[in-house]
Amino acid sequence: MLRFEDVRLSFAGVKAIDGVSFTVAKDELFAVIGPNGAGKTSIFNVISGVYRPQHGRVTLDGTDLTGLRPDKVAKLGVARTFQNVELFQHLTVLENLMLGRHHHIRYGTLAAIAWLGRARREEIANRAVVEDIVDFLELAQWRRLPVGLLPYGVQKRVELGRALAMEPKLLLLDEPVAGMNLEETEDMARFILDVREELGIPMILVEHDMGLVMDLADRVMVVDFGVPVATGTPAEVQHNPDVLRAYLGEVEAA
């Protein structure tokens, strides 16, 4: 499904990603973990077109994504959420979700100004899709509120909804439960499982909450300083000595 091949990205000498490769299969939930500054979010930024890597290739179903503009990558079916909520603060929940539908809604500027026939039909059809997502993520009570006024946990959920509204082929979740309390984390985990089961969208998950990662992920990749340390099932990775070293430091020889 997604192939990430030997990607290298550096910022003036700092190697953010140094030769990372992985693949994500259909219906797979692939997790990327690693200490702070390991390059996890950079991997997401390379996939979604925000950064352009110096070396390597990213392909989705055989289509080359490398170096494409973010909006092109989005149109090809990659949706993402952000580590720090990047919602459109002044728009309502509904409008934010409608923005996720942006490239599914087809009419031009002149049709928009006239607001007859086509524009109205398209808006209504896509509004119905958005209402389905509102139901799916249980956002009904906040639909009409500007996102900026909502609690943090709900904002994170709206962001997931906005990504789902894009009807993506691949979903990138950047720390979906960062800064959440236990209850909010459990809610989010439930929604992630629902997305898998009901929508069957493959996901890449970046997360520091190890409990969540180990419970949800099919495979886990550990990166440290932009270098892949280990890839495998959660159980394999947990006992890998290189991973322990990356997280806990060198073990003194006894």
Place this chain on the structure above:
Amino acid sequence: MRNRPLLRTSYNQELALLDTTSKKVAVGILLAVGVALPWLVEDQLLQLIGLACVTAIGAIGLNIVTGYAGQVSLGHAFFLAIGAYTAAAIAGDPDARTIGFGVREILIWLPAAGVVAALAGVLVAPLATRLRGLYLAIVTLGLVFIGGHVINEWSSLTGGPGIGRQPPAPTLLGYDLNTGDAFLTRDQKLYLLMLVLLVIAALAARNLARSRVGRAFTAIRDRDIAAGVMGVNLARYKTIAFGVSSFYAGCAGALLYVGIGYFDPTTFNLLLSVQYIAMILIGGAGTVSGAVLGAFLITLLPRLIREVPSFLPFISNSPAESPNAYQLETVLYGVLIIVFLIFEPRGLFGIWIRLRNYWKAWPFSY
């Protein structure tokens, strides 16, 4: 469902612009007053209100690029000038000193003025895709100075500073709007023309704002990186914003001086751009009704201040004495901007929202 006026049973109802009875009534009354106004007030004041309508079209235009799409443009005077001179040249007297082609039909010169200005806007837009915030503001500021220089020197088109030229004299499908007749005076005709154009412009802007294009504009304003990741082509939508905004500016520029019957190239200076910025700040950035309110306030302010000396005798109406009404106007103008920025950044529109919410809950505080 008769007893639940706010219950919506279709998306169509919810997408309506006038979605409550009170909005329908209010807009109906406003329109009725607007249409009846020519028979209620004297022609001199009517001309000023007509000017306010045209100014409002220009302010709506600036609000599209600055209020909705968040691209601060100080170059609005440049696009107003392009519209004004395109229209004046197309409709101008072919035998006069300045360029003129003698096509007085408003259905030709008004869209032409808009389209030429929009093309200029589209040419400028690549700057906005490279720069943002203050840098873009400074570059658009440059446009005003370059444009100002060109129109000051190009006297075969503009008549030159201090001399100027005539604005277009409109006819609509052969009906002369520029002279009075048995039914309506000149000022009454022009006012009605401008009122109708303002209603069309405002409606078009509202439609644009609630569409996918308008949502893309606000997305770019709030978070441009996230907007890109959501599939919004930033360059494309910034170009559309500049194009539409300049179209409005071009149309407004073409009509601005029709009432007065004369205009001078030195009018299109930085101060004019700043006035338009002030209108949308005071009225409420990112709302159509705010832009209209702001435009009316700024246009009618000088006229209102002329009335002050009759209440406060120590303020003089003569520019020779101090303090006089002209000084008061300048001071008030600055004070208004500061007060609004500090106390109500949402402008007059925000005050309206607060009033509305207060009376909705009255007599309880929430």
